[in-house]
Amino acid sequence: MSENKTQDTTIGLNQLGWDEFFEGEFSPLRDQGLIPGRIVRETHHLYDVHTASGRHPAQISGLFHYRAAVRADYPTIGDWVAMFESGGTFVIEKVLARKSAFSRKTAGREIDEQIIAANIDILFIVNALDGGRNFNLRGIERYIAMAAEGGARPVIVLNKSDLCPDREQALAGAVICGDVPVHLVSALTGEGLDELIEDCGAATVALTGPSGVGKSALINALLGEERIRTGAQRQTDLRGRHTTTHKELFFLRGGLMLIDTPGLRELGLWADKDDIDSAFTDISELAMGCRFKDCSHQGEPGCAVQKALAEGRIDRGRYENYLTMKGEISFLNSKADVRSRLERKVKEKRLSKIIKQFYI
Ligand SMILES: Nc1nc2c(ncn2[C@@H]2O[C@H](COP(=O)(O)OP(=O)(O)OP(=O)(O)O)[C@@H](O)[C@H]2O)c(=O)[nH]1
Ligand SMILES: [Mg+2]
Ligand SMILES: [Zn+2]
Incomplete structure (x- = not known):
C-alpha cells in the first residue's frame, strides 16, 4: 500500500x-x-x-x-x-473544509453527490485521438460544466496525438468549448507534455475522462517512470477496460501534484444553472438578447439563440447538449435536499473566492 x-x-x-x-x-x-x-x-x-x-x-x-x-x-x-x-x-x-471539489451525481438512480477529487486547482479533461469514441465534444462540455461547479480550472487534453493524422483539424474541433485551453499531447512520444504542465505552477491537478484515453499513461510519462499500470484496449471499439480502480496522488516537482482517477462510465451532472451558463458562455451571452427573460430557447418568439442557430452561428449538437444539461439541472433542483446542498456549495464557492483574493 x-x-x-x-x-x-x-x-x-x-x-x-x-x-x-x-x-x-x-x-x-x-x-x-x-x-x-x-x-x-x-x-x-x-x-x-x-x-x-x-x-x-x-x-x-x-x-x-x-x-x-x-x-x-x-x-x-x-x-x-x-x-x-x-x-x-x-x-x-x-x-477539513474543501476549497474545491470535482463531483458527479452518483451513478444509477440514486440522487447523491459523489466527490471524485477534492481541493483541486486544475482539471485535465482527457480525451484521445485514436479514432474511436474517445473523442467526444459533448462529453467534454459536460466535464467543463462540472469543473465550473467544483471551482477548478478546466484544461482539455487530447492524448494519443501520435495516432492522429490531422492535428490541426483535431485542435480546431476542440476549440468550440469557448476559452478553455486545448493541448495536443502523446504519452507515447512525449509530444506536448512540457507545454501542458508549463503554466500549472504549484497546483493539484486531477486527470479525468473515459477509460482508455491514457490518463495513467500520461502520469507515467510526466513522472518519467512506469509507476502506474496501464491497460490494453478492446480492439472492437477502442474503448478502455477500466484498468485503474483506485485514486492516487503523485508528486511531480515544485508542488505540482497529479491525481489519477478511474475512467467514468457515467457523468451525471452535479451542478447548478450558473455552472451550465459558464460552460456555454456563447449561448448564455446570446440568451441575454432573447425577448423573454425566462426564454427556454425552444421556439419562443424573439429568441436570439434560435436565430443564431438558424444562421449557423452556433453548432446544433452543442445547443442540444446545452438543453439536455439544463433539463438535468431542473430535475436535480426539483429535489429539495439536493437543492439545499447545492446552495451550500455556492456559498462555499463564494467563500473560497474571497479567500483566494486575500491569500493567493
Ligand atoms: N498510441 C498511444 N497509445 C497510448 C497513449 N497513451 C496511452 N496509450 C495506450 O492506451 C491504453 C490505455 O491507457 P491507460 O493509461 O491505461 O488509460 P486510462 O485513461 O488510465 O484508463 P482507465 O484507468 O481504465 O480509466 C494503453 O494501452 C496505453 O498504452 C498515447 O499517447 N499513444
Ligand atoms: Mg488509468
Ligand atoms: Zn431564447
Missing part, C-alpha cells in the same frame, strides 16, 4: 498544498492533539495519508462513521484530514 513511503518523506506540508486556509481550519484541532495530513490514495474506505512525517495507511474512526450523513461527508482523494495516532495506527477524525 505504501510503496512510496521512504521516497516521499521529504515532502513538507506546504509542498502538499497546505496554506493559510487549511491552517485556519485546523488550528483549533491542533490544540486537541490532532495531526493534519492529505489523502494521497483512496480505495473504497481505505486510505493512505501524507503527513509532515511521511506517508501512512489510515482508517476512519467509529465516531466518523456515526456522524457521516451523506457520501460527500467521507474523505476522498485530495482531502485534508485531522487524525490521531494510536499505537502506530492513524485514525481519521475529521475532514
